[in-house]
Amino acid sequence: MIKDLSALADGPVSVSGWVDTVRDQKKVQFIVLRDESGAAQLVNPAVREPSVDLQTGADDAASADRFAITEAISTLAHGSFITVTGQLKKDERVKLGGLEIKLETLDLVTEALPETPIAADSGLDKRMDWRFLDLRHPKQNLIFRIQTTFLHALRTYWVDNDFIEIQTPKLMASASESRAELFEVEYFEGKAYLAQSPQFYKQMAQPAGFGKVFEIGPAFRADPSFTSRHATEFTSIDSELSWIDDHEDVMRLHEELIVAGFTAVKEKHGAEIVELFDVEVTVPSTPFPRIPLAEAKRIVAERGYEVPRADADLDPEGERRIAAYVAETFEHEFVFLTDYASSIRPFYHMRHANDPSLTNSYDLLFNGTEISTGAQREHRVEVLVEQAKEKGLDPEELGFYLDFFRYGVPPHGGFGMGLARVLMLMLHQASIREVTYLFRGPTRLEP
Amino acid sequence: MIKDLSALADGPVSVSGWVDTVRDQKKVQFIVLRDESGAAQLVNPAVREPSVDLQTGADDAASADRFAITEAISTLAHGSFITVTGQLKKDERVKLGGLEIKLETLDLVTEALPETPIAADSGLDKRMDWRFLDLRHPKQNLIFRIQTTFLHALRTYWVDNDFIEIQTPKLMASASESRAELFEVEYFEGKAYLAQSPQFYKQMAQPAGFGKVFEIGPAFRADPSFTSRHATEFTSIDSELSWIDDHEDVMRLHEELIVAGFTAVKEKHGAEIVELFDVEVTVPSTPFPRIPLAEAKRIVAERGYEVPRADADLDPEGERRIAAYVAETFEHEFVFLTDYASSIRPFYHMRHANDPSLTNSYDLLFNGTEISTGAQREHRVEVLVEQAKEKGLDPEELGFYLDFFRYGVPPHGGFGMGLARVLMLMLHQASIREVTYLFRGPTRLEP
Numbered sequence: 043m044i045k046d047l048s049a050l051a052d053g054p055v056s057v058s059g060w061v062d063t064v065r066d067q068k069k070v071q072f073i074v075l076r077d078e079s080g081a082a083q084l085v086n087p088a089v090r091e092p093s094v095d096l097q098t099g100a101d102d103a104a105s106a107d108r109f110a111i112t113e114a115i116s117t118l119a120h121g122s123f124i125t126v127t128g129q130l131k132k133d134e135r136v137k138l139g140g141l142e143i144k145l146e147t148l149d150l151v152t153e154a155l156p157e158t159p160i161a162a163d164s165g166l167d168k169r170m171d172w173r174f175l176d177l178r179h180p181k182q183n184l185i186f187r188i189q190t191t192f193l194h195a196l197r198t199y200w201v202d203n204d205f206i207e208i209q210t211p212k213l214m215a216s217a218s219e220s221r222a223e224l225f226e227v228e229y230f231e232g233k234a235y236l237a238q239s240p241q242f243y244k245q246m247a248q249p250a251g252f253g254k255v256f257e258i259g260p261a262f263r264a265d266p267s268f269t270s271r272h273a274t275e276f277t278s279i280d281s282e283l284s285w286i287d288d289h290e291d292v293m294r295l296h297e298e299l300i301v302a303g304f305t306a307v308k309e310k311h312g313a314e315i316v317e318l319f320d321v322e323v324t325v326p327s328t329p330f331p332r333i334p335l336a337e338a339k340r341i342v343a344e345r346g347y348e349v350p351r352a353d354a355d356l357d358p359e360g361e362r363r364i365a366a367y368v369a370e371t372f373e374h375e376f377v378f379l380t381d382y383a384s385s386i387r388p389f390y391h392m393r394h395a396n397d398p399s400l401t402n403s404y405d406l407l408f409n410g411t412e413i414s415t416g417a418q419r420e421h422r423v424e425v426l427v428e429q430a431k432e433k434g435l436d437p438e439e440l441g442f443y444l445d446f447f448r449y450g451v452p453p454h455g456g457f458g459m460g461l462a463r464v465l466m467l468m469l470h471q472a473s474i475r476e477v478t479y480l481f482r483g484p485t486r487l488e489p
Numbered sequence: 490m491i492k493d494l495s496a497l498a499d500g501p502v503s504v505s506g507w508v509d510t511v512r513d514q515k516k517v518q519f520i521v522l523r524d525e526s527g528a529a530q531l532v533n534p535a536v537r538e539p540s541v542d543l544q545t546g547a548d549d550a551a552s553a554d555r556f557a558i559t560e561a562i563s564t565l566a567h568g569s570f571i572t573v574t575g576q577l578k579k580d581e582r583v584k585l586g587g588l589e590i591k592l593e594t595l596d597l598v599t600e601a602l603p604e605t606p607i608a609a610d611s612g613l614d615k616r617m618d619w620r621f622l623d624l625r626h627p628k629q630n631l632i633f634r635i636q637t638t639f640l641h642a643l644r645t646y647w648v649d650n651d652f653i654e655i656q657t658p659k660l661m662a663s664a665s666e667s668r669a670e671l672f673e674v675e676y677f678e679g680k681a682y683l684a685q686s687p688q689f690y691k692q693m694a695q696p697a698g699f700g701k702v703f704e705i706g707p708a709f710r711a712d713p714s715f716t717s718r719h720a721t722e723f724t725s726i727d728s729e730l731s732w733i734d735d736h737e738d739v740m741r742l743h744e745e746l747i748v749a750g751f752t753a754v755k756e757k758h759g760a761e762i763v764e765l766f767d768v769e770v771t772v773p774s775t776p777f778p779r780i781p782l783a784e785a786k787r788i789v790a791e792r793g794y795e796v797p798r799a800d801a802d803l804d805p806e807g808e809r810r811i812a813a814y815v816a817e818t819f820e821h822e823f824v825f826l827t828d829y830a831s832s833i834r835p836f837y838h839m840r841h842a843n844d845p846s847l848t849n850s851y852d853l854l855f856n857g858t859e860i861s862t863g864a865q866r867e868h869r870v871e872v873l874v875e876q877a878k879e880k881g882l883d884p885e886e887l888g889f890y891l892d893f894f895r896y897g898v899p900p901h902g903g904f905g906m907g908l909a910r911v912l913m914l915m916l917h918q919a920s921i922r923e924v925t926y927l928f929r930g931p932t933r934l935e936p
Contacts, residue, residue, distance in 0.1 A: 043651075043700075058732050060698060060897050078653070078700035121897040152868060154897035174893050177697035186699065190654040194644060204490075206525070207637040209724045209908075211927045212659070212707050215934035227683070228673045229721075230713065230931050236674065243927060246936065250624035251507060252633065253490075253525035259706060260659050266677065274676075277656045285505050421599060442936040446621050450507050450568040450601035461656075480658045480690060484677050487662035489693065489889040 045079035047141055052132055055143060057082065058125040058151070060178065064118050071115045074138065075126070078183055083138045084126060086145040088112045111148050121154035121175070166473065170481055173489055177479075181318045185477050188311050189465060193258060195306035196279065196299050205254040205281070210243035212236055212260065216439055223263040225274075236262035239458055241390070242443045244282040245419060249451040254283040258461070266484050270473035271411065271463060275482040279464075282456030288392075289402040292416045292455040293378050296406060297330045300376065307468070319469050330376040331368050332404075338364045338379050354383035358411070365410030380404040389429040392418040392455075406459070409467045416457030423447035492526035494588060497577055502590060504529065505572040505598070507625065511565050518562045521585065522573070525630055530585045531573060533592040535559045558595050568601035568622070613920065617928060620936060624926075628765045632924050635758050636912060640705060642753035643726065643746050652701040652728065657690035659683055659707065663886055670710045672721075683709035686905055688837070689890045691729040692866060696898040701730040705908070713931050717920035718858065718910060722929040726911075729903030735839075736849040739863045739902040740825050743853060744777045747823065754915070766916050777823040778815050779851075785811045785826050801830035805858070812857030827851040836876040839865040839902075853906070856914045863904030870894035 044057060059077035066088075073084040089108035118124075128143040136142045160172045162179075169176040176182055200207070213234045217224050225236040237243075239261050247255040261278040281299070286292060307315075308323045315321050333341070338356065339349060342363045349360045356364065356379070368377040381400045384393050391401040403417035420426045423444060427437050430444075437444060462474035475481040480489065491504060506524035513535075520531040536555035565571075575590040583589050607619045609626075616623040623629060647654070660681045664671050672683040684690075686708050694702040708725040728746070733739060754762075755770045762768050780788070785803065786796060789810045796807045803811065803826070815824040828847045831840050838848040850864035867873045870891060874884050877891075884891060909921035922928040927936065 058899065060899075076698065078698050079651075119897075123897045123899045151900065152894070152898050155895050158896065172892075174693045174697045175896055177694075177699070183698065186653050186655065190648060190652075193654055194648045197641060197644065201637060201641045204526075205637075206633050207640055208633065208926050209707065211722055211929050213709070213722050213929050213934060225681075226675045229934065230711070234672075234934055246621045246927075247624075250621045251523065251525050251630065252624070260656065262660070264677070275658055275660050445619075445936070447599070448602050449605065449622055450566075450570045451599050452505065452507075452570045453598065479655050480693075482658050482660050487660060487676065487681055489892070 043079040044075070044077045044082045047082055047130060047143075048132075048139060050130055052130055054127065054146075055130045056125065056127045057143065058123070060123045061118055061120055061154075063120065064115060066116050071112065073115065073118070075124070076178070076180075081138060081180075083136055083142040084128065084145050085142050086111060086115055086148075111145060114148055114150060118150070119154040119156045120158055121178075123151040123154075125149045125151055166475060170475060170486065171489075173480060182476075184311065184314055184318055185465065185469065186479065188307050188315070188469070189461070189477070191306050191310050192303045192464070193279075193461070195303045197256070197258070199299055199302040200254075200256045200281070203254070205256045205283075206247070206252045208240075208244065208247055208252070208255050208257050209259065210237065210240040210257060212262070214242075215442075223265050225262050225264045238263055239278060240280050241458070242446075244280050244456060245390075245443075245454070246446050247282060248284050248419075248421075248454040249446045249449060253285075254281075256281045261458075268483065270475070271466075273462070273474060273478065273482055274484065276474075276478075277461040279459040279461055280456065282454060284452040284454045286418060286453055286455045289380065289404055289416060289418045289455055292418065292457055293330070293332065293380075293404060293406075296414070296416060296457055296459075297326070297328050297376070297378075300330075301325060301328060303464075304468075315469065321468075321470050323468065324375060326374060326376050330378055330406075331372045331374050332378045332380055333364070333368075334381045335379045335383070336381070341367055353386050355386050361407055361412060362410040365407055368407075375409050377407050378404045379407060387417070389433040389435060390417075390419050390426065392420045393429075402455070406457075408464065409470075411463060411467055413463040413467065414457050414459035416455065418453070418455035421447055421451045421453050490526040491522070491524050491529045494529055494577060494590075495579075495586060499578050500576065501574065501593075502577045503572065503574045504590065505570070507570045508565055508567055508601075510567065511562060513563050518559065520562065520565070522571070523625070523627075528585060528627075530583055530589040531575065531592050532589050533558060533562055558592060561595055561597065565597070566601040566603045567605055568625075570598040570601075572596045572598055613922060617922060617933065618936075620927060629923075631758065631761055631765055632912060632916065633926065635754050635762070635916070636908070636924070638753050638757050639750045639911070640726075640908070642750045644703070644705070646746055646749040647701075647703045647728070650701070652703045652730075653694070653699045655687075655691065655694055655699070655702050655704050656706065657684065657687040657704060659709070661689075662889075670712050672709050672711045685710055686725060687727050688905070689893075691727050691903060692837075692890075692901070693893050694729060695731050695866075695868075695901040696893050696896060700732075701728075703728045708905075715930065717922070718913075720909070720921060720925065720929055721931065723921075723925075724908040726906040726908055727903065729901060731899040731901045733865060733900055733902045736827065736851055736863060736865045736902055739865065739904055740777070740779065740827075740851060740853075743825075743861070743863060743904055743906075744773070744775050744823070747777075748772060748775060750911075751915075762916065768915075768917050770915065771822060773821060773823050777825055777853075778819045778821050779825045779827055780811070780815075781828045782826045782830070783828070788814055800833050802833050808854055808859060809857040812854055815854075822856050824854050825851045826854060831876075834864070836880040836882060837864075837866050837873065839867045840876075849902070853904070855911065858910060858914055860910040860914065861904050861906035863902065865900070865902035868894055868898045868900050 059075045062074040062076040065072040071086040089112050092109040093102045093105040127147045128145045132141050227234040257280045304325045382403045387401045391403045394400045405412050406414040462478050465477035466474050506522045509521040509523040512519040518533040536559050539556040540549045540552040574594045575592045579588050674681040704727045751772045829850045834848045838850045841847045852859050853861040909925050912924035913921050
């Protein structure tokens with residue numbers, strides 16, 4: 043790999059990658075070769091004509107080889123994958139990593155079409171059409187190495203703390219959240235629906251006696267909106283645990299996970315993130331600030347913004363304003379907004395014992411945008427049935443879910459968090475499309 | 490947690506879990522309390538009548554408490570979740586972990602319905618109807634702790650070796666494998682299809698310059714069969730890597746991953762697996778035996794079994810017989826069958842340079858059952874187009890996939906492996922249903 047070259051002694055090397063750029067000068071040719079680990083400069087003294095032995099008139103074999111390589115480089119399409127051998131030489135004057143490789147052989151593995159369909163300044167939609175070329179850029183590559191590190195840090199935290207990993211089914215017989223955003227599947231003689239979240243099935247792990255569980259997997263929402271924060275398919279990070287006292291226990295788990303993930307990312311990629319994104323990743327201090335939603339609305343109002351919503355919730359501008367307040371007051375990028383009104387929470391959120399208009403729930407905001415919702419769940423089946431009815435749901439249809447609560451279940455709670463939102467906000471990107479391997483939206487199913 | 494009790498000194502403790510069994514004797518009551526970590530015995534000297542102060546005629550408060558607890562235990566339904574406090578006492582005579590807890594308080598957290606719908610001897614289908622109760626059994630719980638350990642070991646191997654984790658979309662515009670087993674989704678004004686494998690999109694990571702990638706996620710097959718090895722939704726373990734010479738490089742990665750997973754499982758759960766499943770997990774030695782498929786058929790025939798198939802493949806009985814041969818000859822539970830005929834492999838498998846009737850591919854068999862298919866992929870687009878046509882596919886429909894190969898791509902290969910099959914065979918289970926959190930089949934979408 044290219045990143046390993048700097049540790050090698052000067053001498054013969056072999057390296058593979060794709061052609062980033064070619065500078066084809068008369069006397070010397072330069073190639074910038076790239077792989078997933080970095081880029082290096084290849085240099086070839088150009089031989090523009092094969093020399094002929096003046097005495098015999100025969101071709102000079104070595105010279106013919108040099109001529110062939112020179113010709114090959116002159117016609118080399120950007121993006122082609124090649125394997126080369128040559129002499130590695132450290133040279134401080136070479137800006138790219140302080141080394142270059144003087145070419146000896148060049149093997150063209152797969153030639154690219156000469157015209158690349160996207161350029162550095164192509165629009166996001168065009169870039170998504172050619173995502174596999176877009177992803178060759180070092181910034182895009184880094185995003186997915188960050189994602190790998192972040193997810194592995196979360197899973198390592200969970201495994202070290204005796205959580206069980208579950209894979210919940212994505213094919214369901216009914217809706218798991220609202221029926222409004224449900225994808226329908228032709229399922230043999232009948233219908234199935236795509237899971238909008240693992241909610242019901244991660245809760246099932248509680249009466250199953252699993253104690254603490256996690257899952258990172260896809261979730262599906264038939265959401266027709268085209269905002270920078272929504273997708274029809276997204277990666278959901280979920281955890282659920284038994285024997286909590288209230289949502290405070292869930293928040294404590296949640297912030298420890300965030301710290302584990304951010305610590306790992308900063309350690310492994312911090313310098314590169316500064317270089318490519320001009321962003322300094324901050325590992326947040328714990329505990330994160332916690333503000334009850336009603337108080338957050340009061341603070342925002344005091345600071346001159348009346349949330350233009352009929353319900354009890356904040357709007358995106360309100361979220362940005364409370365985040366600004368938190369940044370000023372606590373120097374913190376995260377804030378838990380807690381105790382949402384029952385009217386704007388799903389039926390399965392537990393309500394306050396002394397005030398049923400409020401729930402034991404929270405949203406987690408990162409740099410002013412919601413990345414997660416968590417809550418204590420209602421585990422008393424008779425209360426759950428009442429709350430479902432109050433939300434206009436038919437307990438009959440929820441039958442299999444309600445059964446989970448009829449044979450004993452511990453108090454429990456958990457959260458779901460959108461991976462792409464975390465990465466988007468961590469790297470100050472404008473859209474989750476930038477940090478999603480292949481975005482899915484109402485009008486995008488390809489590539 | 491119950492597993493932590495043995496390390497505590499005798500004295501006051503608090504513990505939560507569900508009621509496994511109650512023995513309600515006249516003078517003393519026993520409860521076996523269980524949580525995800527184990528089981529412990531609770532003991533309560535029964536007080537069948539509250540005693541009365543003989544002088545004042547008033548109730549004795551302490552005695553009334555004891556009487557209340559005794560009554561509560563007498564009516565305690567199996568499966569109810571409780572929290573108790575009491576005095577921990579080590580006692581070698583207690584078979585269950587050599588300790589018991591003398592009850593002081595008992596808090597009934599959630600009462601179970603008195604009739605449990607499944608028993609220890611219920612059939613598999615009935616148990617699946619009540620999977621959340623079925624999963625309370627220590628064997629089922631262990632399966633998912635093993636799964637957690639196995640998957641974490643694979644991911645740790647990948648991360649330590651610079652693989653990038655990808656999440657490929659499960660919503661697609663076309664089939665990724667055969668059109669025969671495809672689920673169709675209503676997608677706004679049009680149709681989408683559920684990914685049958687991440688094949689196309691993990692290959693996309695290769696022209697994208699990701700080098701080495703992995704994914705563990707769901708895959709969907711509209712397969713109407715009801716065998717013990719098939720499901721309509723399953724967890725697929727996938728990896729793909731660049732710059733291979735041939736499928737040998739893929740097999741080398743594959744066996745290292747299997748060794749990493751089995752080593753971790755044996756270390757963490759080996760003793761428990763012997764105890765609950767009567768199975769000794771063996772960490773396989775490397776290299777695994779490799780047998781070209783044609784030779785495997787010859788061996789099986791020499792040993793008296795003619796495979797009753799018109800095509801070049803083995804049948805399940807043939808797989809069992811070659812596995813028996815491998816066990817005898819190499820004392821190995823795994824075998825790579827290599828070089829499958831092009832006629833029975835998908836169009837994207839690379840064929841032998843000197844014999845296009847054979848592919849650079851393999852199946853991995855574990856204890857006589859196929860758990861995985863791997864191959865070098867054809868990366869030369871003109872060859873790929875020809876092979877697609879030969880298989881009766883329309884290159885037009887494969888357009889977005891074929892584009893991946895037009896702008897430069899390294900030689901690459903990889904494999905897909907079914908998680909449930911590995912666990913089934915590791916634990917000598919008869920069906921993948923036993924090792925799947927919630928099985929999905931043609932007639933099963935609930936719970």
